[in-house]
Amino acid sequence: MRPRLLTPKIPALISLLFVLGLLAATAAERKPNVVIMFLDDSGWADFHPFGNPPYATPNVEQLAKDGCRFNNFYVPQAVCSASRAALMTGCFPGRTKVFGAHGPKAGGLDPKFATLAEILKPAGYATGCFGKWHLGDAEGRRPLDRGFDENVGIMYSNDMWKNHPGNPKHWGKYPLIWWDNGEHKVPEVDHEHQKEFTKWITEAAVDFITRHKDEPFLCYIPHPQPHVPLYTSKAFEGKSGAGLYGDVMMELDWSLGQVVKALKDNGLEDGTIVIFTSDNGPWISYGDHAGATPFREAKGTSFDGGCRSACIVKSPGEIKPGSTSTATWCSVDVVPTIAKLAGAKLPESGVDGHDVWPLLTGDASFENPIPFYEQTIGGDFQGFITGDGAWKLHVPHGYRSLKSPGKNGLPGPYMQKRIGYALFDMNKDPHETVNVIEQHAEVGKRLVELAEAHRKEFFPKKAAFEWAH
Numbered sequence: 001m002r003p004r005l006l007t008p009k010i011p012a013l014i015s016l017l018f019v020l021g022l023l024a025a026t027a028a029e030r031k032p033n034v035v036i037m038f039l040d041d042s043g044w045a046d047f048h049p050f051g052n053p054p055y056a057t058p059n060v061e062q063l064a065k066d067g068c069r070f071n072n073f074y075v076p077q078a079v080c081s082a083s084r085a086a087l088m089t090g091c092f093p094g095r096t097k098v099f100g101a102h103g104p105k106a107g108g109l110d111p112k113f114a115t116l117a118e119i120l121k122p123a124g125y126a127t128g129c130f131g132k133w134h135l136g137d138a139e140g141r142r143p144l145d146r147g148f149d150e151n152v153g154i155m156y157s158n159d160m161w162k163n164h165p166g167n168p169k170h171w172g173k174y175p176l177i178w179w180d181n182g183e184h185k186v187p188e189v190d191h192e193h194q195k196e197f198t199k200w201i202t203e204a205a206v207d208f209i210t211r212h213k214d215e216p217f218l219c220y221i222p223h224p225q226p227h228v229p230l231y232t233s234k235a236f237e238g239k240s241g242a243g244l245y246g247d248v249m250m251e252l253d254w255s256l257g258q259v260v261k262a263l264k265d266n267g268l269e270d271g272t273i274v275i276f277t278s279d280n281g282p283w284i285s286y287g288d289h290a291g292a293t294p295f296r297e298a299k300g301t302s303f304d305g306g307c308r309s310a311c312i313v314k315s316p317g318e319i320k321p322g323s324t325s326t327a328t329w330c331s332v333d334v335v336p337t338i339a340k341l342a343g344a345k346l347p348e349s350g351v352d353g354h355d356v357w358p359l360l361t362g363d364a365s366f367e368n369p370i371p372f373y374e375q376t377i378g379g380d381f382q383g384f385i386t387g388d389g390a391w392k393l394h395v396p397h398g399y400r401s402l403k404s405p406g407k408n409g410l411p412g413p414y415m416q417k418r419i420g421y422a423l424f425d426m427n428k429d430p431h432e433t434v435n436v437i438e439q440h441a442e443v444g445k446r447l448v449e450l451a452e453a454h455r456k457e458f459f460p461k462k463a464a465f466e467w468a469h
């Protein structure tokens with residue numbers, strides 16, 4: 001049927017209403033700016049108020065006073081690229097197949113999975129990525145190809161270079177490049193450049209915030225530190241009195257302070273959500289060059305020392321200042337939560353996380369709708385934490401455990417261990433010490449069945465899980 005033609009007066013009225021509506025929307029609800037500071041290998045206890053390290057972290061403490069600290073925040077894989085893909089897409093590694101840490105020329109994130117920047121851009125956002133990308137260094141996979149308007153930093157880990165302590169020949173095959181908006185600003189990074197990384201990244205982020213103060217923006221700051229090799233600028237050398245790791249943490253804390261100050265200076269504090277966390281737990285084989293976690297094991301394992309990160313979220317007027325939450329959520333929830341706030345459309349292929357804004361704002365009636373958050377290492381599905389945070393299930397898998405710590409930038413050895421079907425009551429036993437799968441056989445059976453259904457869908461080549469208790 002052909003539409004009826006409108007009389008001339010009605011289109012004019014519609015136009016007027018449209019313009020008035022637009023003006024009202026602009027005045028009343030500017031979309032929130034989003035700042036995500038994502039550290040690399042920082043342990044849960046590396047900052048006050050989560051831990052009590054022997055160095056000062058006043059800016060992180062202030063962020064916690066102004067926002068909410070989340071004690072039960074997870075990443076779905078405690079390794080760099082996999083964790084970043086989950087944050088950027090809202091999908092588990094089991095879906096994106098981004099596993100482990102990608103070296104130079106490795107595939108990175110398949111463009112069929114939209115990044116947070118690609119999701120926010122159509123909603124009117126300016127987008128910047130400052131730091132370590134690690135989702136592909138080839139043409140078509142870099143930040144400028146993946147929805148970011150601006151990019152400064154490195155494409156993979158800062159130890160994938162000619163000065164690698166264990167295998168310089170292998171890692172030195174390709175130069176570590178410092179990129180600046182598509183250009184090779186430093187064609188081959190050396191020690192003196194690494195010392196400036198935290199400062200350069202901070203300056204770029206502050207500059208981006210200042211230039212984009214009149215439009216909504218996503219400012220993603222994935223610092224390459226405190227991943228080894230540790231470096232700090234001259235201003236922070238020896239500053240902590242607690243060794244190089246302390247100096248590095250103090251510079252990262254300074255960086256956070258500079259970013260928050262830039263928001264304040266530009267009158268943006270009230271309209272900005274700040275998320276501060278780490279991609280995974282500490283790389284403990286590096287001993288005095290690694291951070292600390294109170295939880296079991298560390299980076300590269302699916303125990304909480306690897307996959308539970310300290311997290312603070314600040315959103316003035318929305319999140320209660322100085323609050324603490326033990327609600328469980330995960331980095332895959334960031335994309336759907338931010339997309340909802342920004343009025344942006346999620347990809348039709350779907351995401352694994354959920355909009356958890358009520359959880360972030362302390363709505364006690366909110367129940368996390370997700371049954372569990374997948375835990376993987378490499379391509380190995382190793383278990384999950386339930387969405388209510390009550391249970392951690394491990395299915396049989398091998399894992400690395402520290403034999404003896406290294407020193408001064410050199411790693412110590414790991415030994416291999418193995419765990420069978422194990423169920424931990426995370427409310428009573430957050431350190432995963434007592435396997436209660438026999439005492440809670442009904443829970444165990446239900447969760448192993450859930451794991452088996454997930455395996456079938458995402459890891460079909462892995463042997464089936466069987467309940468045999």
Ligand SMILES: [Ca+2]
Pocket residue numbers: 040041079080227279280
């Ligand atoms: Ca990492």
